[in-house]
Amino acid sequence: MNIAKRLSSMLFAATLVATMAGCASTATKEGTGEFIDDTVITAKVKASIFNEPTLKASEINVETFKGDVQLSGFVADPADATKAADVARGVKGVVSVKNDVRVK
Numbered sequence: 794m795n796i797a798k799r800l801s802s803m804l805f806a807a808t809l810v811a812t813m814a815g816c817a818s819t820a821t822k823e824g825t826g827e828f829i830d831d832t833v834i835t836a837k838v839k840a841s842i843f844n845e846p847t848l849k850a851s852e853i854n855v856e857t858f859k860g861d862v863q864l865s866g867f868v869a870d871p872a873d874a875t876k877a878a879d880v881a882r883g884v885k886g887v888v889s890v891k892n893d894v895r896v897k
Contacts, residue, residue, distance in 0.1 A: 831857040834886045838862055841880045853877055853894060860888035867897045 835857045842848050842855070851873060853866040862881050868874050874894040881890045 830886065831859065834860065834862065834884060837884045838881045838887065841884055842877055845876065845880050848873055848877055848880070851877065851894075855881070857887075860886060861891065862887050862889070863891045863893060865893040867895055869897060871896055 835855050838855045838857070842851070842853055848868070851866065851868045853864055853868065856863045856865075862884075864877055864881060868877065874892060874896065877894055878890050878892040881887055
């Protein structure tokens with residue numbers, strides 16, 4: 794009986810470790826929690842850009858990976874591209890911004 798308890802405890806611990814390792818992130822892949830965080834950051838950056846009056850009509854795409862935001866798309870003038878990056882940097886959780894926005 795004692796051996797059965799130990800064996801089941803060890804099996805449970807091994808399963809727990811394997812499950813936790815499966816949720817861990819790597820340099821090229823995100824864990825589940827990071828994916829959710831990045832989704833929230835992306836939504837906040839998109840909302841901030843949309844709420845900026847000078848950028849409303851812009852075609853700006855936002856992607857986030859581990860807090861690093863990448864902006865792409867098109868704007869009417871260079872000042873709008875700079876403004877989009879500044880707006881993105883102001884969002885909580887943004888680690889860095891890569892601005893690939895181009896002028897039409």
